[in-house]
Amino acid sequence: xxxxxxxxxxxxxxxxxxxxxxxxxxxxxxxxxxxxxxxxxxxxxxxxxxxxxxxxxxxxxxxxxxxxxxxxxxxxxxxxxxxxxxxxxxxxxxxxxxxxxxxxxxxxxxxxxxxxxxxxxxxxxxxxxxxxxxxxxxxxxxxxxxxxxxxxxxxxxxxxxxxxxxxxxxxxxxxxxxxxxxxxxxxxxxxxxxxxxxxxxxxxxxxxxxxxxxxxxxxxxxxxxxxxxxxxxxxxxxxxxxxxxxxxxxxxxxxxxxxxxxxxxxxxxxxxxxxxxxxxxxxxxxx
Amino acid sequence: xxxxxxxxxxxxxxxxxxxxxxxxxxxxxxxxxxxxxxxxxxxxxxxxxxxxxxxxxxxxxxxxxxxxxxxxxxxxxxxxxxxxxxxxxxxxxxxxxxxxxxxxxxxxxxxxxxxxxxxxxxxxxxxxxxxxxxxxxxxxxxxxxxxxxxxxxxxxxxxxxxxxxxxxxxxxxxxxxxxxxxxxxxxxxxxxxxxxxxxxxxxxxxxxxxxxxxxxxxxxxxxxxxxxxxxxxxxxxxxxxxxxxxxxxxxxxxxxxxxxxxxxxxxxxxxxxxxxxxxxxxxxxxxxxx
Numbered sequence: 098x099x100x101x102x103x104x105x106x107x108x109x110x111x112x113x114x115x116x117x118x119x120x121x122x123x124x125x126x127x128x129x130x131x132x133x134x135x136x137x138x139x140x141x142x143x144x145x146x147x148x149x150x151x152x153x154x155x156x157x158x159x160x161x162x163x164x165x166x167x168x169x170x171x172x173x174x175x176x177x178x179x180x181x182x183x184x185x186x187x188x189x190x191x192x193x194x195x196x197x198x199x200x201x202x203x204x205x206x207x208x209x210x211x212x213x214x215x216x217x218x219x220x221x222x223x224x225x226x227x228x229x230x231x232x233x234x235x236x237x238x239x240x241x242x243x244x245x246x247x248x249x250x251x252x253x254x255x256x257x258x259x260x261x262x263x264x265x266x267x268x269x270x271x272x273x274x275x276x277x278x279x280x281x282x283x284x285x286x287x288x289x290x291x292x293x294x295x296x297x298x299x300x301x302x303x304x305x306x307x308x309x310x311x312x313x314x315x316x317x318x319x320x321x322x323x324x325x326x327x328x329x330x331x332x333x334x335x336x337x338x339x340x341x342x343x344x345x346x347x348x349x350x351x352x353x354x355x356x357x358x359x360x361x362x363x364x365x366x367x368x369x370x371x372x373x374x375x376x377x378x379x380x381x382x383x384x
Numbered sequence: 385x386x387x388x389x390x391x392x393x394x395x396x397x398x399x400x401x402x403x404x405x406x407x408x409x410x411x412x413x414x415x416x417x418x419x420x421x422x423x424x425x426x427x428x429x430x431x432x433x434x435x436x437x438x439x440x441x442x443x444x445x446x447x448x449x450x451x452x453x454x455x456x457x458x459x460x461x462x463x464x465x466x467x468x469x470x471x472x473x474x475x476x477x478x479x480x481x482x483x484x485x486x487x488x489x490x491x492x493x494x495x496x497x498x499x500x501x502x503x504x505x506x507x508x509x510x511x512x513x514x515x516x517x518x519x520x521x522x523x524x525x526x527x528x529x530x531x532x533x534x535x536x537x538x539x540x541x542x543x544x545x546x547x548x549x550x551x552x553x554x555x556x557x558x559x560x561x562x563x564x565x566x567x568x569x570x571x572x573x574x575x576x577x578x579x580x581x582x583x584x585x586x587x588x589x590x591x592x593x594x595x596x597x598x599x600x601x602x603x604x605x606x607x608x609x610x611x612x613x614x615x616x617x618x619x620x621x622x623x624x625x626x627x628x629x630x631x632x633x634x635x636x637x638x639x640x641x642x643x644x645x646x647x648x649x650x651x652x653x654x655x656x657x658x659x660x661x662x663x664x665x666x667x668x669x670x671x672x673x674x
Contacts, residue, residue, distance in 0.1 A: 190403075200653065211641070222433055364504075
């Protein structure tokens, strides 16, 4: 039995726990030639540099704004969609719609961004459309004021359909008896939805919302990296793209690690807090 | 009563219409790309929305397939998807099964160690330096090994294995199977829905992988389709390059990009219907328990 688990445990030790030890380089002036053991220790220098850096506040703002837009607009979308699907009585229609709306989830961000770009570049159909309607700008993708909106719409388009799965599972678990007795009492479909369906899936909604709050710091690198361009950098840079830029491309390993630690630490705190809140407010919790 | 019925009917009509419209919004961009990729380039450049191909031509696809490193890139992507998914599934099943045995000493601690990695990580740079020091830079292994196991999938597998009756294990032991025999001859076959689902998840993640490919691969011979598509995107969005494709060279750049989108999307979408049968069931199990 232990032999069976060995390769997997080894994997976690090497690729997850060993890098956790690697965070010591954030407190050093890491130099690849001197290695981990011989690089000079600098204490919290990289962190003070980070907090003083104007970029830091930009990244933090962008991360929070994109996450909050996601929670406000993307999070409710699958719930509404699942409720609408649940009202569909024609099995064939329901199944077809489900198959189609799951599809974008399987497509990479590169492809989704390519589609967006070909719709919205200076010759794109959408650009021509909004231009005809009187919007002056022709370079929609280089417009800072549109960037966050585009990112949010992309996320909804990609994963709102996929997100319905978990809610549809919860909806399928509601006892038909409840609806029967509601009908006897003369409740119409709207009243049934408000008084039966929603309370029954409320727990699922709360749990998922709390889990989502724990992920505020995590924003898709792929999406932001591909959609970003020099003109929208100010609104597009988030933690992961910044770490990649500063660490991998520019070789400031120690500084970039410090940025990564800040992100991981805040993310960790958020998850712990989210779990604590869900423990207090309902019987559901993760650990 | 009659008024109520009418309200209900109006809602149904509106609901069906809204969902149908949504489905169209989800599928149409793909259809448009597919159709445009086999339409004559000069028509595509005019930028109209089209429902059917006009002046049917496969020039964009032949251009792609004749590009020197395209075949290599395609092979790379298939390789990391097939082999990577296999490695991932094998390691995941081997790890999750012992961890699902509550009687096994240390199983809970090990499960927690796996779970903890979902909450805290060393970050991008330590992982990058690790891959570098292991000599995996610029190899396809860097796209399969560092991300071989997804902790969330382990959690799903553990909770699924826990629902299986223990008598199965006992009967296997009576028939003389060892632990590996029990796992692969009894447990895996009856866990097909969940295994198919996770296989799909791993395969999609491998095929669509971008971040790691950007980080670890700089040699064009080891590119994957997603990276190549992104390269095309950069080259072809700059108007200067579009203009430099002179009059006599057919302006196929625009359809090449579309054909590239088709090539890097369709193969993974083809996997979906095969696994869908299991997958609807597996996803429910995963989502309810997980």
